[in-house]
Amino acid sequence: MMKEQPVVELRGVWKAFDHHEVLRGISLVLSKGTTLAVMGGSGVGKTVLLRLIAGLARPDTGEIRLFGRNIERLREEHMLALRRRTGFVFQGAALFDSLSVFENVAYPLREHTSWSEGEITDRVHRFLSLVGLPGTDSLLPAELSGGMKKRVGIARALVLEPEVVFFDEPTAGLDPTNARVVGELIAELRSGVCDTAIVVTHDIEFAGMVADQMAILHEGQFAAMGTPGEIHSSNVPAVQAFLAGELLEN
Ligand SMILES: Nc1ncnc2c1ncn2[C@@H]1O[C@H](COP(=O)(O)OP(=O)(O)O)[C@@H](O)[C@H]1O
Ligand SMILES: [Mg+2]
Structure with a gap:
């Protein structure tokens, strides 16, 4: 039997603005039934990454597949059909x-x-x-x-x-009570409406509520990717610095 297609797959994705290389070789696989939290500090390229995956912007190089289809090669009507199978919660x-x-x-x-x-x-x-x-x-x-x-x-x-939802900072700008309400809502949706998602956030507590996989974006690459347990016990300096910094702020 054929293995089920990943819902989202990135291979070697680069994206620069002028001479600023924001993403420098990003690869990831999102399987059905998985929620991935992409975390990182302000300005590291989380929103850029999500916009590329959602087909709202194009990578300079690398491949992005949605439901097994290379979105670079799709004609507009096919992209529209794919977009119907995805949901996007914009920042703000x-x-x-x-x-x-x-x-x-x-x-x-x-x-x-x-x-x-x-x-x-x-x-x-x-x-x-x-x-x-x-x-x-x-x-x-x-x-x-x-x-x-x-x-x-x-x-x-x-x-x-939709079969997959992309959330950009769903708890940003909310007070702790509202952030918790939105976090609980997203966790609840996972067991019903949509079980596959990428959540971009700098909020570790929220990520812990919803994610089975976490990735830390740092200087254009993933410094680490794994289960929440693996990330929390990571000895990669950039991951430790991010976790320590966020815990101090919150
Ligand atoms: N359309 C654009 N034109 C030029 N620079 C951009 C554009 N979009 C994002 N950037 C730059 O890319 C970097 C990452 O931005 P962004 O993905 O929004 O960060 P964040 O991780 O906070 O979501 C920032 O330095 C930002 O200024
Ligand atoms: Mg952002």
């Missing part, structure tokens, strides 16, 4: 300010399906309940707290029931 939620909560969550459904209004309403309500925000349909983003915005962003990313 990135809601449409002029659209209500309902319309924000309905947006991917209107974009990618030809469902009836009734089907859309049922699905949106199901996902707003899932993130603990039933009855917020008509609110505008400006009327929401930071934690609520994140949760609407999560509902929007999940509403098409």
Whole structure:
């Protein structure tokens, strides 16, 4: 029998801006059912990495495969089909300010399906309940707290029931209580809606709640990759420095 394709696979990915080499040979394999936390300090290239994987930017060299397909070689319509199988939670939620909560969550459904209004309403309500925000349909983003915005962003990313979700700093900017709520929500989603994810974060406590695999990004490469236990007992200096620094800050 054929082995199941990795959901995401990177080989030797490099990315520079001007003369600044942000990513210098990144390789990783994400299998179905796995949540990988990519950690590292501010400005190390976590968001750049996630944008490459999601097909929102292109690597200079190297290969990126999503569901076994080399995304570099895909035509736009095929990329769109792959994108429908993925969800992206942007840093800072990135809601449409002029659209209500309902319309924000309905947006991917209107974009990618030809469902009836009734089907859309049922699905949106199901996902707003899932993130603990039933009855917020008509609110505008400006009327929401930071934690609520994140949760609407999560509902929007999940509403098409993607096979893999990419989270960029889902707990950043939240107070500890809201960060915990969002962390518990993501941990809970793993056992239901979507069991495969890459979570970019500098929040070690949160990463510990959701990840089976961790990778530490440092100077454009992974300084270490492994289970949370392996990372915490790593003797790689860059990993120890990152863990020590984060623990001091939090
Ligand atoms: N579109 C861009 N143009 C130029 N530089 C960029 C661009 N996107 C990111 N960078 C640079 O790449 C580096 C990594 O950024 P980023 O991935 O956002 O870091 P973080 O790990 O904090 O998410 C930073 O030095 C940033 O200035
Ligand atoms: Mg970032």
